[in-house]
Every structure is written in C-alpha cells, then in structure tokens.
Amino acid sequence: MSRKSAWAAGIFGGLLLLATIVLSLAVGVVDLTLGETLEVLFNRSSAEPTVEAVVWSIRLPRIIVAMLVGAALATVGTVMQAILRNPLAEPGITGVSAGAAVGAVAAIMLGATGSARWGIPLAAFAGAAAVSFLLLIILQTRRDLGTATIILVGVSFSALAGAIINMLIANAREDSLVRSALFWLAGDLELRTWDHVLLLIGPVVLGVTFLFTRTHALDALSLGESTAATSGINVTRERIVLLLVASLVTGAAVAVSGVISFVGLVVPHAIRIVVGASHARLLPLSAVGGALFLALADTVARGAFGSVIVQTGVVAALVGAPIFLFLLLKRQSS
C-alpha cells in the first residue's frame, strides 16, 4: 500500500469509528437524537444529569470496550490464521479463551457476580495467562512442533478447561450463579465501565501495535516454515513471540467481554476477501473492521430487541454469520 493511500485509509477508518461512536451513543432504552448526543458530548457540563450519565458513564465506556475488544480479537484472529496457516484459527485456538472462561466461571462461583468490577476480569485474565504460560513452556521445550500439533495442543487445553467449567457449573451453590456463568460465556458487554476500559487499553493497544510491526514476518509465515526461514524470519522464536503476544491480547479482551469468538474468526476472512491477504493492509483493516463490527453488534444488542435480552456475542453471530456466508459464496462463484 502506498503511503498516500495508507493515510487516506487511516483517516477514513478514523472518521468511520467516530461516526459509529456518535450513532451508537444515541441508541438505547433512553432514545436520544443525534443532535442531543452531540450536545452532551461537546457540552458536557450543561447537559441534563441523567442524560449526561447515560452518555458518559454507561454508553461511552461500553462502546469503547466494544471497539477495543473487536479490534483486539480481529487482529489476533488474523495473526493466528497466518502463523498456524489455518483458516479456522481464531483467537481462542490456543486455549486462552477457555482458560479465561475457567477463571471467570470460578470467580462467579466464588461470588464475584453481577457488576463486580475487577474480580471477574482479573480472574479471567489470570486463567488466560496461565494457559499462555503453559503454551510457552511447551513451545520452548519442543521447538520442532508443527502448526497442526500446536492447534491440537490448543484443543486439549480447551477440552480440559471445558471439563473444569462443567464441573464448576454442576457444583454451583445457587441457580443464579449458573445463569451468571452462562451469561458470561456467551459474551456480553452489559455494565462495562471506565474501569474495564482501563483494564483493556494497555494490553490491547500495546499488543496490537506490536503485531502491526510484524507484517513481513506474518506474510512470510503464511507461506510456510521453510519459506519463512529463508525470508529473514527466525521461525521458532518469531512463532513463540507472536503466539504469546496474541494469547495475552486475547486474554485481556476475553477477560472483559466474555467469549465472543465470531469476530476473530470471521472479520479477518471478510477483510481478506475484500482487500487481499497482504498483512500490511489486512492487519490494520481487520482491527478497524473488528472495532466497527463489534460496536455495531453491541448497538443492536442494546437497542433493537426491546424486552428480549440479546447479548453482544449473540448479535455478532446472528448478524455476522449471514454476511460472512454471503461473502464466501459470492467469492466462490466469481
């Protein structure tokens, strides 16, 4: 991509994100017009207190969380698909999402329910970090593992984590805890606050920025290990670093949002179909696409269904799956 078109795409993406924020701020139980929304945004002090609270304390942090999580998962999904050379790779493929889920469900069972700010995300992140650490040890001691084996290692982590989660849920003290756990597992952004933004922003911005610097390595790795090794990439080390960073970013995202697997699997494919597979283009556009997609999915989850509760993760799959199917079949026919 030439420098000029990169700037143009960057500015366009930024404007699109801002427009989505404003649009999304207006939607919800308390309906606001776009004019009112802008008024509250730019003239916060003179706004009516309830409207000010709705926009600044409830909706804005939630939208920013959605964007950070979406950008993180889509970027990591792209990275996983490149280094594992597998179109079914998604952010949780190494087992980190499952690890995060164990942490979160354990915290819920111990009583950190509802709006508990730090308990559940921190426990979830600890679970994801534990799985990342195990993965690191395995990759360091068995440097010869192929991509298929790494995927199977992730499958066994996930199976193990799934068993632990089932055990925790079966032994729940109260039914309400089971409901909370299931709610978390489906991925939702209800009641996300500035605390969650704070928790997310460091790992996501740092991790995603780092991944953006590895575009040549990702291009080379997507051509296979032999080619990567003769294209200036220290394959073993690069793969360990990328998998670790990707896992930790996923861990941070999932810790705050719950398991929203669809974004990381599908957004990279959709973007790839449209702009091609060169990572210099694919990676930033996936990040923006993921942020837009999840923010819009969350807006729908908040606004469109009235009394029916629909979670963000559910909307992401409900809306995303048909769009993806369309793109997929359209490409096959052309």
Add this chain to the structure above:
Amino acid sequence: MTVETRPCPTLARCINFDSFAAIRSGRTLTNPLSLRLFPGTVLGVVGPNGVGKSSFLSALAHAGVESIGVVRAGDRNFRSMRAQHRASTVALLSQDLAAPGELRVKELVAIGARAARRRNPHRAAQEALEDMGVAELSNRRFGSLSGGQKQLVQLSRVFAQDTPLVILDEPTSALDLYHQKVVAEAMQTLRNRGKIVIAALHDLNYALQSCTQILLLDSDGKSHIGAPLEVLQPDLIHAAYGVQTTIHTTEHGHSFISTH
C-alpha cells in the same frame, strides 16, 4: 571425480561445504560432504525418491532440517548468521508452494524482495515476474492460479530475493515443456550473473542439459559429484536407481539419456 580444490578466486562468493550432512531422526542422511562451489555453478542434485534431496536442501538453507558440519558463504558460517542476514545470502523454493488464496501475485513476490531488504520491493517483484514471463499474473490472486502458474510465481519470489545462492527444490515439477525451458534459461541467467544455483531435479536429461555439475545421492549414503556426463554414467545411475540407461550423443554434440 573432479572435486574442485583450486583456491576460490573471489572467496567471498564461493560456497564451501565442510563435512556437511543433513540429519533426520538423529541420523545423517548422507556421508559427510566436503566441496566448494564457485560463482556461476548450477549444481543439480539427483537421486532416487526418499534419498534425502529435499532434506539436504532444507538443511543447507537452515529451513527446519538439522545438519552436521559447516557451510560457509565466503568466510561467513551459515549456522551463526542471523536469519535476516541469511535471507540476503540464500533463497529457497521449497516443495510447499501453498500461500493464502487471497494474496495477490505481486504481493507474494514482493515478500522475497522484502526478505532481502531490497530498496524497492514492488519494482523488484515486477522485474522478477517479467523475467519469468508471467508479468500478466501480477494482479491475480494466488488461489486463482493453476499449479504451474503457482510454481512460476513462487520462483519469481525466490528470484526477487536476488541472493548469491539460490536453492530450488524440484522447480519444474508442475511445469509444461515451454516453462521448463523458461526455468532452465532463468538458471542460466543466474549463472551468468555469477550466482550459485542448487536444484533438486528428477528429470536426468533436464539435469544433464541445464546443470554445470551434478550431485548424485545414492541410497546407501554415498554421493558422487562432478560434471554431468561424468556422474550420470550408466553404472552410477544403475547403482542408484536400479535402472539401465544409455547416453546418446547427437551429431550436434548434445547428449541425452535413454532408459531401457
């Protein structure tokens, strides 16, 4: 056998093997090999299936196969080179030609140019595609190409890397007669530019005609190296492949091998 022993005139551009052998599952695949390749060499590596041609090439390129011994480009040991540095010295066409289906041809070829940190990767990619006669594929997506086109595009990527040592693992396995000739000519061009090409080949006639030296790997670990007509003799080929052959020479001085 004529193993080159003369001093290398331009030391920095010779490739020296010192007791080198690839290792798979803890054992060496060939007897340790010592030889020196001069700029302008096209070395054909031949031998029966499973004898370790690909492993030999991958070990040489440090592409995931272990080895013993030392290979030097001039006085620099491949083993102690950083991956980034090695990418400016050796490029590899492996048998794994797969790439993401949505990758555009020019982007794929530019990966080779970027690997060697060439200043203008896009122009280098375009030139390499033109050299291979497939410039018209430039904007196509990799997944839409035929098997032969994929091989030509991957070859362009290797040539775009513009390294003094070029390793090709069966570069013509998917190619028609015309494009086999294109690849032979490309190897000649590299040779004329003073580069060293090492290519695993199955077609002994192709090896005979396009290589300046042949390395024949035998299944018992033995290897023979020398000029094509010296190494591709009927008795050595029979020992390696168990097939009887005859070398014919035409009135124009061209040689070819036939089996019976």
